[in-house]
Amino acid sequence: MKSKNREPDLLKELRNPKLKNKAFKDLLDLYQERLYWHIRKIVITHDNANDVLQDTFIKIYKGINNFKEQSSLHTWMYRIAYNESIRFLEKNKIKSSLNLNDGNNDYLNNLSQDVYFDGDEIQLKLHSIISKLSEKQQLVFQMKYFDDLSFREISEILDVNDNTLKSSYYSAVKTIEEEIVSDTLQTN
Amino acid sequence: MAKMNKKNKDHKEQSGNRFLKDDSQKRELVQEHKEYLGMDVPDDYFSKSKDTILNSIPIDNERTSKVIRLKPLIAYPIAASLLILVGIFVWLQIDTPAVNPKITNSEKIQSLDVDSEDFLVTSLLVEDDNLDAFLDDFIVNEILVEAELSEQQLENMIINSLFIEDSLLDSYINESLIENIVL
Numbered sequence: 001m002k003s004k005n006r007e008p009d010l011l012k013e014l015r016n017p018k019l020k021n022k023a024f025k026d027l028l029d030l031y032q033e034r035l036y037w038h039i040r041k042i043v044i045t046h047d048n049a050n051d052v053l054q055d056t057f058i059k060i061y062k063g064i065n066n067f068k069e070q071s072s073l074h075t076w077m078y079r080i081a082y083n084e085s086i087r088f089l090e091k092n093k094i095k096s097s098l099n100l101n102d103g104n105n106d107y108l109n110n111l112s113q114d115v116y117f118d119g120d121e122i123q124l125k126l127h128s129i130i131s132k133l134s135e136k137q138q139l140v141f142q143m144k145y146f147d148d149l150s151f152r153e154i155s156e157i158l159d160v161n162d163n164t165l166k167s168s169y170y171s172a173v174k175t176i177e178e179e180i181v182s183d184t185l186q187t188n
Numbered sequence: 189m190a191k192m193n194k195k196n197k198d199h200k201e202q203s204g205n206r207f208l209k210d211d212s213q214k215r216e217l218v219q220e221h222k223e224y225l226g227m228d229v230p231d232d233y234f235s236k237s238k239d240t241i242l243n244s245i246p247i248d249n250e251r252t253s254k255v256i257r258l259k260p261l262i263a264y265p266i267a268a269s270l271l272i273l274v275g276i277f278v279w280l281q282i283d284t285p286a287v288n289p290k291i292t293n294s295e296k297i298q299s300l301d302v303d304s305e306d307f308l309v310t311s312l313l314v315e316d317d318n319l320d321a322f323l324d325d326f327i328v329n330e331i332l333v334e335a336e337l338s339e340q341q342l343e344n345m346i347i348n349s350l351f352i353e354d355s356l357l358d359s360y361i362n363e364s365l366i367e368n369i370v371l
Contacts (some may be wrong), residue, residue: 024245028238036234037217040227050237057241119226127225146221 006030007073014064024061031074032057034147035081041142042085044107046116052088056081075156078149082157107131129179137172140165 010030013023035056040049059080067076111117111127119127130138139158143149151169155162221227230236314322 025238025242028241032238032241033217033234036229036237037221037227040221041225046227046229053237054241054244058245061245116228116230117226118222118228123224123226146225 011064011067011069011073020064027060028057031077034074035077038078038143038147039081039085041146042082042139043088044110045114047114048088048092052081052084055088056084059084071156072153075149075153078147078153078157125183126176129176132179133172133175134168136160137168137175140168141172141176144169 006026010023010026013019014027016023032053036049036053039052039056040046043049043052056077060077063080067073071079108124108128108131111119112124130141133141140154143154143157144151149157151162151165154160154165158165218229311319311322
């Protein structure tokens with residue numbers, strides 16, 4: 001990925017007070033959209049995602065000098081985005097896709113009430129299937145499938161073993177496929 | 189549901205055992221999320237969001253300092269050099285004799301003695317025509333100054349004596365007088 005290749009230079013510029021603002025704008029150009037969609041799939045609605053995205057980038061700006069480079073810059077930012085999303089949900093006591101397993105339909109209700117959700121029956125069905133997965137499976141599936149992150153990157157973000165992630169992902173894929181096939185057979 | 193099935197079928201045909209989307213068909217994130225998850229964003233959202241974020245970041249860190257901070261490796265030698273220069277300047281100022289000396293101590297008296305000896309040597313080199321002028325200068329510069337010194341020393345002695353106890357006064361006067369006469 002082009003943006004990943006730019007990370008070392010970008011990091012140097014972000015740590016240079018004279019270049020920090022310009023580098024931060026470049027960072028926004030590169031990662032704003034990717035982080036937004038990562039957040040959106042956790043907090044569901046656009047308004048919530050917008051709030052969390054701003055908090056995330058403010059934390060990135062303030063914390064860039066404390067980044068110890070134990071992981072790549074983008075996985076560090078994804079981790080901040082993930083933590084901010086979870087913190088936002090806990091603070092506002094919002095049910096997300098990640099805690100739907102208690103049997104309520106808050107996730108789908110929130111989704112359908114979001115003015116920036118215009119999904120049809122098929123898309124709602126996919127959300128419904130995803131929401132039946134375990135918390136870990138949902139996260140891994142969305143990060144791998146929609147965010148195009150590698151298992152190693154997801155491992156760094158969630159601080160979970162690679163093999164565990166792979167197991168969760170393939171299990172999630174299998175479950176979704178079975179649900180879709182089952183739904184197709186019922187329809188026919 | 190037929191739409192999803194058709195879509196899934198198409199994707200399966202394109203990407204083997206996968207469904208929903210094909211990794212070889214990279215699309216814009218917005219399009220992808222809209223197509224597969226039904227999630228959309230307002231028009232021009234990311235551009236506006238970027239401005240909002242840039243406006244909300246703290247700008248205190250961006251202020252440039254008006255104080256120029258030198259690196260210690262450079263600053264310390266420069267500071268030390270300046271101190272040495274100032275010290276030399278002050279030392280030279282103290283060491284340089286005053287233009288119009290006012291004789292107040294015994295060091296000057298010793299220097300006058302040396303000058304008196306020099307006078308004899310110097311006078312041998314002065315021509316007869318200029319001898320009177322040379323003598324006048326010597327009297328004014330050396331003898332009158334020495335006389336003034338003696339007078340000042342006497343005054344100092346009297347002032348100092350005021351601080352001496354009565355019982356020591358006599359001996360103090362005698363010692364001071366002897367010193368003064370010898371000088």
